[in-house]
């Protein structure tokens with residue numbers, strides 16, 4: 240049967256114990272899987288193995304073929320690891336899997352044994368992330384070279400392996416490839432065209448990173464897509480299905496101790512050419528955010544016009560359907576503004592008017608508050624053909640209707656430069 244087996248051989252080593260220093264898996268039992276690992280996802284694979292060996296798989300590892308455990312051990316604990324594992328298995332036709340039944344996660348355990356004064360750069364999860372950055376190597380012919388490349392990548396972030404492979408680590412440092420000492424924080428106020436992912440960059444949430452990536456993709460016409468996209472991890476690549484694939488690759492996950500989402504692996508060069516049709520990276524929310532002001536000024540803006548404006552302003556093509564959702568989203572955002580003021584601002588409102596430029600000489604009446612950080616917070620706008628007592632009264636009635644549920648405005652302070660119309664309108668209320 241074995242001669243005819245077309246799928247990669249997977250040998251599971253279990254009931255043994257990892258021994259540190261030389262790193263060996265002591266006294267294992269070994270069992271070869273009868274199924275094709277490619278048929279499984281990560282959790283099914285683990286369930287299947289647990290059933291076979293009749294034991295819980297607390298921590299699972301595999302080893303890059305042809306090298307020692309200390310050099311080739313990889314964690315196998317999530318879908319991302321599993322796809323890397325399959326690539327290794329398929330490229331080598333054989334791979335060994337090691338089950339750790341009761342130890343703490345191996346890398347932590349080793350770190351405890353070998354205390355080090357240096358501050359940890361990577362958490363255990365982050366080490367995995369860096370490992371996940373090297374998948375292209377598996378397709379190269381020389382597996383030895385491939386393996387040492389993998390060690391390179393992981394060694395400079397792994398204290399245990401730093402000790403094992405000091406020479407490699409020095410080489411790696413010479414290349415100047417380490418994470419920056421101080422992680423840059425994403426600046427959400429930066430001009431959208433200038434946004435660019437950086438290694439180590441921190442974000443308040445995956446959503447903030449995604450929004451910044453949309454800007455980056457649109458600014459350069461990069462057809463980015465999410466290979467992994469859940470609440471804990473993002474794996475972003477470029478130009479799906481194109482051969483050769485663009486080398487850009489970004490991996491981000493939550494930092495262990497902070498409420499911070501971080502880019503922990505990044506290959507930032509592109510070989511692709513500018514695209515005008517971007518896929519999932521440009522969402523209707525992203526489009527909607529660009530149009531909040533336009534929709535405020537002309538709520539009846541047509542979807543066709545929006546589509547044309549997206550094409551002109553951002554040099555990308557989107558569908559009318561995307562514009563429809565974007566417009567809905569922008570209108571909801573505008574409604575949300577008033578609720579936001581009620582929640583977070585002091586009850587002082589500044590009201591003012593200004594002339595609108597353009598073909599129609601209309602006037603804009605506006606009401607702004609200040610939030611807890613003393614930042615200006617726009618609450619309401621209206622465009623009127625002339626500013627007078629009646630238009631101000633109409634504006635204030637609507638404003639108070641929204642923020643004071645039709646009350647008489649007790650407790651709310653209005654500030655203005657005392658236009659005659661405003662004074663009269665307030666008196667009449």
Ligand SMILES: [Zn+2]
Pocket residue numbers: 461462477478485486487508509510511
């Ligand atoms: Zn690219």
